[in-house]
Every structure is written in C-alpha cells, then in structure tokens.
Amino acid sequence: MSRVTQSLVLALLGGVVLWISGFSTSYLNYVKPGFRPFLVGAGVVLVVLGVAGLFTKRKHDHDHGHGHGVAWLLCLPVFAILLVAPPALGSFAAARSQAPALPKRDPGAFAPLAGGGPVDMPIGEFIGRAWDDDKKSLTGRAVRLTGFVVPARRGGEWYVTRMQIACCAADAFALKVLVKGIKAPPRDTWVEVTGTWVPHTFGKMPNGLIYPELAGTGLARVPAPAEPYE
Incomplete structure (x- = not known):
C-alpha cells in the first residue's frame, strides 16, 4: 500500500x-x-x-x-x-437480552411524583420505583413511557422497551415493562404508552427475570428519538 x-x-x-x-x-x-x-x-x-x-x-x-x-x-x-x-438496537437484540440485576436504590432517592396528569418517566425509573420504592409512589398514578415494541412470548402481550448502555451499544441490555390491556403494535414501533402500574402480589422477589407490569390506557405512535438509549 x-x-x-x-x-x-x-x-x-x-x-x-x-x-x-x-x-x-x-x-x-x-x-x-x-x-x-x-x-x-x-x-x-x-x-x-x-x-x-x-x-x-x-x-x-x-x-x-x-x-x-x-x-x-x-x-x-x-x-x-x-x-x-x-440503526440503533431494537427488538431483535432486546428479545435476546438478559438484563443484569439492577442495583437496589435507597427508597428515599425517589422524589414524590408531582402533578395530576400522566407523568413522563424513563423506563429505568419506572422499574426502579416498581421494585425498590417502599412508599409505592406509582400506586394509582398515571405514567407515560416511551420505547419500542417487543412482543412477549405469551400471546398478545408485549413489552415497551428501551435499551440501556453504560458506554456503547456493545454493552447494551433491555429495560422492559409488560403492557397489559392494549393490543400490540407492530414489532419495533416506537410508542408512548400511558397507564398505571400493576402492583406485584408476591412478597419476595421470585427467582428468574421478572418484569413490572403496566395496565395500559392509551397509546400513541411516535418517531424514534434521536437519542435511542437510556
């Protein structure tokens, strides 16, 4: 050369x-x-x-x-x-991602949710509040999550999903919330889904990978954001 x-x-x-x-x-x-x-x-x-x-x-x-x-x-x-x-990582990568155990947060680290309408919230924060907030601040509160659609293995159910990265796409893993009550849009569609947290009924976290659930009340398709990862 x-x-x-x-x-x-x-x-x-x-x-x-x-x-x-x-x-x-x-x-x-x-x-x-x-x-x-x-x-x-x-x-x-x-x-x-x-x-x-x-x-x-x-x-x-x-x-x-x-x-x-x-x-x-x-x-x-x-x-x-x-x-x-x-393109940014989507449902193909998310379906094969095994999310690591997220570090537990101090319950006092969660600020009170302000306002009376749907609260725009990162999926990672929703997951943290669902599992680690002893005050159950999500109870009865309408939230709005933005992510792409990943079909669940159970028929008709789906996850609103966002990939999280530490530095680059090579270390990405999926943050998922199971959406109930709304028909699944096409795979990889970016959506804003509104709903309320479905409180878990188990006292101790069971073994395996468990995703928090959202009872959906509204859905809107949105363009993919310029910054796709959380």
Whole structure:
C-alpha cells in the first residue's frame, strides 16, 4: 500500500467519524452522548494526519500491483457506516437480552411524583420505583413511557422497551415493562404508552427475570428519538 493510499484511507476514515459525530446524531446509535467530543477530536486528528500524509513526498514506492485494490477494500466498512448507517438496537437484540440485576436504590432517592396528569418517566425509573420504592409512589398514578415494541412470548402481550448502555451499544441490555390491556403494535414501533402500574402480589422477589407490569390506557405512535438509549 502506497503512502498516498494510506493517507487517503486515513483521511476518509477521519472524515466519516467527524461527519457522524460532529454534523449528525448518527453516533448516538453506537455510544452515549458524552463521547461526542472524543469522536470529534479523533476525527479531526485522522483527517489532519491523512491530509498531511498526502503532502509528504517519498523517494521510493515499493507497492505491488494488487496493493491499491486491497487498500480500497478496507474502506468498504467505512462507506457502509456513511451510506448505510446501522440503526440503533431494537427488538431483535432486546428479545435476546438478559438484563443484569439492577442495583437496589435507597427508597428515599425517589422524589414524590408531582402533578395530576400522566407523568413522563424513563423506563429505568419506572422499574426502579416498581421494585425498590417502599412508599409505592406509582400506586394509582398515571405514567407515560416511551420505547419500542417487543412482543412477549405469551400471546398478545408485549413489552415497551428501551435499551440501556453504560458506554456503547456493545454493552447494551433491555429495560422492559409488560403492557397489559392494549393490543400490540407492530414489532419495533416506537410508542408512548400511558397507564398505571400493576402492583406485584408476591412478597419476595421470585427467582428468574421478572418484569413490572403496566395496565395500559392509551397509546400513541411516535418517531424514534434521536437519542435511542437510556
């Protein structure tokens, strides 16, 4: 691979990283928002190094004839990210996700729910209040959860779901709430579902993965948010 080819590949890679992080929200399909400055910085460095290499003269070029072809084949994944950006993780990943045990929160950490109408709430907070809030602040309160649809194994039931990540999509796991009383929309549809918490009837948390339940009273389809993960 010649110095010119190396520099072009480097500049192209940097340009793609810079584009998806600095001029679009595509990077949110892969990492948390806090990584944006690092991605922008990395893109700028790669572009600068690539452009600088194009102006560096070499006295000898020891390329073989197939070197350029191999080099440009390495660019295919870069073009794929730019032209056919993979979407955020959806129902396929969520259906196979085994959510880790969420850390128990201090019951006093849950602020009182204000207002009389439906409370917009992250799915992770709903799960925390359902399992860990000794004051049962969700009892009788209408809440509104936003997520995508994942069919349940039991016929007709479904989960409103959001993926949660620590740093990037590679460590994502699914946060799910079982919706009862509303017919399931198509898989992967983004929705706002309104309803009330169905209090659990067991005294001690049973073994296995148990999801809190929501008695649905309303449903609206919404566009996928720019930031898909919690």
